[in-house]
Amino acid sequence: MTILVIGATGRVGRHVVDQLVNRGASVRVLTRDPAKADFPAGVEVAQGDLLDIDAQRAAFTGVDAFFLLNAVTGDEFTQALVTLNIAREMGVDRLVYLSVIHADLFVNVPHFAVKFGAERMIEQMGFNATILRPSYFIDNEHMIKDVILDHGVYPMPIGGKGLAMVDARDIAEVAAIELVRRAQAPATLPVETINLVGPDTLTGSDVAAIWSDVLGRPIVYGGDDPSAFEQNLTSFMPKWTAYDMRLMAERFVSDGMIPQAGDVERLTRLLGRPLRSYRDFASALAASEETATA
Template sequence: MILVTGATGTVGRELVGQLLARGVRMRAMTRRPELAELPDDIEMVRADLGDPDSLTAAMRGVDRVFLLSSGPEIPTHDANLAQAAARAGVEHIVKLSSGRTGDDTATDPIPTWHRAGEQAVRDSGVPWTMVRPLGFMANALHWVGSIRDHGAVYAPFGQGSIAVVDPHDIAAVATSALTTESHEGQIYTLSGPQPLSPGEQTEILADVLGRPLRYIEVAPATARQSLIDHGVQDEMADAIMALRATALEAFTSVVHPTVEHITGVLPRPFRVWAENHRAHFARAA
């Protein structure tokens, strides 16, 4: 039995679908099962990484866990999960981490939180695999509103580029780590097939959508305020902006062969992701 935490998120939904396609027994964990909108034949459990007592029932009968956590509570949440897994006799934890956790110079919040979370998993004694994507293609969905209202993408750090990866490919690597052997103790840094700047992503989206789009670079302070205006707390807004700024560094533009090595399939390019999500942008058009 595989327990999938974060089952309603971008990567979690992809993982659930891929495990379901393989006929793997799984349990999807969420704080609000009634809003999950997952297939009816998937076992659901109500639990919260911030509530250790709720994890006891979630772990019953589980031998492998996919761990997805986010925000400033990553160290605590990962420790809660890892300790519950150890008590339950879980055999393997696959943690979704951050690509920049592997960058020794990265001292900004998100990689720092994930380093502590990774250490909590290691300290639990449960065998582990760390999956570290450099960036998510799905973050482009944040631009739907500005494409709708202005035919434009507003983003900072226009000179930077990140080798973003499709959540489908992240889930494919996690699926392999959860269902096949020889992944224990491995760290997998994932990328897409090419580094892209915000302007280059905008050009691809325009071509896929068949309409002109402009990329307009905004100041980091403006981008931060936009996050806050959309309900993001100050601490998290600062962490997101620090992560976005790393697009200017060489580390995040490196292409890694990991997806193909683990899955036997080349990682999907951003164009394929955009085509698969055209409906999101088409509704906005």
């Protein structure tokens, strides 16, 4: 059983590789720069990117199933459709695709609309696929930890409807379970969509309260201003990306990221354990910062 992991160097993909190795799968990864790849022993590293047709054909040779995670780039949609077409050409129709929760609803947000387009191709072109729709990643909070710890402000404009934030390790474990299930299935399985959420749906004020409790000092919520969020992002990312993130934040505020009935229970059964919580993350991060400064 050989499984190809595309998007293996990111915060989810690395965990997917580890989970697959732990389950006894032979793992191949596709990466632009093998010299920077740091994977467990035995993982095969193939060089190339998602617009390199020859590299993709080589990477898909002899593969039983694949994991597809597309980075948010200006040509994300092209990358996704090229990869899915190459997979079909090479006879690999079993996959787990990492989409995003509410991809079918947040249609004005570019990277959501892209993922919904890829979902439609998967559903209409005969793939044997699990589509994973994660909520906002808890792990994104590493990017704002200094603002929280040094300035006492939780700056993400996540609004008052609530986000069911999910841990990247839980995403990766579900992905590995589904990849192995599909790779080993004796017959074609129907397309299935799974919402990936955390155990709690939290507002901006809820998150600030968790940090206040964990740190033992007041942390305030910075408020629901996606335009200020966009301005901050333009200091370290392209303006189109910052605008994309601003549109996403607007939907956080107007709609939230709300689980469907039964999502948490389904994931708990699938994993055989409780989901990792935001409080777990905040407590671990605070403890690590205390250790680093001791």
